[in-house]
Amino acid sequence: MAGVLLPRVSAPSPAYDCDDSALAMYRHFQELGLKARPVIGNLDDTGESFSQSDHVWLLVEFFGHEVAYDWGLPRFDRQHHEGYPITLDQIYAAIAADNPGGTSLIAAAR
DSSP states (O other), X not given: OHHHHSOOOOOOBTTBOHHHHHHHHHHHHHHTTOOEEEEEEOTTOSSOOGGGOOEEEEEEEETTEEEEEETXXXXXXXXXXXXXXXXXXXXXXXXXXXXXXXXXHHHHHO
16 A cells, blocks of 8 residues: 555656656556646745746645645645646656756656
8 A cells, every 4th residue: 555655756866856756756646547736836935926936746636635745755734735736748848958868757658
């Protein structure tokens, strides 16, 4: 059960940041048939504007309730439920901007 609720993601590094983690988690939950949506925001500010956002995570639906997931772990604080929904294409674009040479994670997800 832990493998379902706790997706494995790599540790943060210069080559693997929150958009990579969000995509990996999205793919994990998608394979399990669970609905997930990426959200962008700023965990250090309340009521931030879209342009002040600097982090991405997921909201995953379990039995009609959304649970925030960040770096492979569920988060129950209010701040993880604030932010702006984004599309997968926006995550792909962020990853591509981080890795101009391309990445296998993007190719595998498309």
